[in-house]
Amino acid sequence: MTTQNEQIEIPLSKTKMFLTLFGAIAFVGLGLWFLINPPKTNHLLFGNPTFIFVIGLALILFFGLVAITIIRKFSDKKAGLIINRQGVTDNSSGVSAGLIPWADIQEIKVLQVMSQKFLMFIVSNPQDYLDKVTNPIKRNAMKMNYKTYGSPISISSNALQTNFDELQKLLVDKMNEYKSK
Known part of the structure; x- marks a missing residue:
């Protein structure tokens, strides 16, 4: 945290952003797995291929967007x-x-x-x-x-x-x- 002439600046935390990026990439990977090779089960909900496909797609879209946003923030030099x-x-x-x-x-x-x-x-x-x-x-x-x-x-x-x-x-x-x- 930087204080200059009654202005306080709190920088972005590259460490926290990296950990979040890692988690987002893991969920994108999980979504890809659901699309490419969905788990086989007799469970009423998780055995439904349409449900697994929708969940996989949602994981890829949401966490892919999160990953892109974080990657863009890495190059941002402005204070958070x-x-x-x-x-x-x-x-x-x-x-x-x-x-x-x-x-x-x-x-x-x-x-x-x-x-x-x-x-x-x-x-x-x-x-x-x-x-x-x-x-x-x-x-x-x-x-x-x-x-x-x-x-x-x-x-x-x-x-x-x-x-x-x-x-x-x-x-x-x-x-x-x-x-x-």
């Missing part, structure tokens, strides 16, 4: 997260929101999906963030976040050189500090 007077600039994932001004942020909530924690940024103008996204895959992911969790903007510590609790404390403290000015 920048916190300053203007707000929070998110560059931490494939669905990063860019600059989120403090004035737009109403609340930062903790959300847990399975064992994965996220910070949901409840903003006053969520549609504006959806409208500025040109990539249809990214826009649909953000729309799904919005419909499911009430905000298109979420940040996790998965690709950052920090842990979740430190990230949450830092962002909430800075939001309170900058909003009180």
Whole structure:
């Protein structure tokens, strides 16, 4: 974490990204196995070749997209997260929101999906963030976040050189500090 003139920069964690990439490639491999040589079983669900084919295809598409996104992030020299007077600039994932001004942020909530924690940024103008996204895959992911969790903007510590609790404390403290000015 770098601090310069009231600007805090949290770099992307190449180690965390590599581990996630390794996992994504493993799931793509599993999907390929399901397509090329599906397991033979008498199980009602797993013995259904159509079900196995659909699962294999879903694994390849989803985790292939994850792998491509991570590979692109490896060459990204920008900080994963920048916190300053203007707000929070998110560059931490494939669905990063860019600059989120403090004035737009109403609340930062903790959300847990399975064992994965996220910070949901409840903003006053969520549609504006959806409208500025040109990539249809990214826009649909953000729309799904919005419909499911009430905000298109979420940040996790998965690709950052920090842990979740430190990230949450830092962002909430800075939001309170900058909003009180």
